Amino acid sequence: MAKTDVILIKNVEGLGGESDQVNVATGYARNYLLPHGLAIPLTEGNERRLEALRKVRRDREIREAKDAKELAASFRHLILHIKAKTGDTGKMYGSVTPANIIEQLNEQFEIKLDRRKVNLVEPIRTVGDHDVELRLHSEVSTNLKVRVESSNPLPEEEPEATAQEAPAS
Template structure:
């Protein structure tokens, strides 16, 4: 079944793409949730008209993401934490902690954008990838130090 994506879907493609999906996935998930429409001739004509609008909006979002990536790349977050013994933290540093710290710099992110594989549990310097857009990923420098 061919569908036209109305929004970006990581496994399938970007908004406006015409993709082939399983019938059940298209009819039971994508179309009812408004993520796609069936690729009929009429819908494809409408797509061409909307594609220009979508491309302009995406270009603006991409530029905003690149500017934010530069801003994040220039930051080095210091997170003081209690230490139990030999550099091990009492607790951990999670993506939520990083998002809260970034909020102090007026940078609003969702914790899902912070690509932290597992919470940080030891003192040290870390580079944490932050996905701002499908095409833009920034690297956030994090320093976990001992709380005094």
């Protein structure tokens, strides 16, 4: 199978980032990467352009890392409140997913994030406080406190009788 070298203009998942020089199958380059504007062929002229692309990428990554660090600092003091439907016993129906967390971040704090930045090993299925990891950048991650509350008022537990019945005298 013939291979060819190309320079990526945009990030391509599973292949590389902007300004990376990669060796790919000729058909993949000709039929997908080049027509979609994701890459340019590696030529002498484009090789000179590669240095300019690398500088733009470096500057953008530095700016994104700085923005992510500032955002991470603001998350330290936030508590995200999420209402969930529960039964009479307090058991949740369904679960809280990354999409729910992103939606509530946008509603409550006007913070827009991609749902892939929320790292949940498994969906939240219990009422209470939970720490959720957010990967804001390849170098920056932080924890967000998520408080899951019941949308139905839970019945109050009846206080146990503190005084036992006094024997009749």
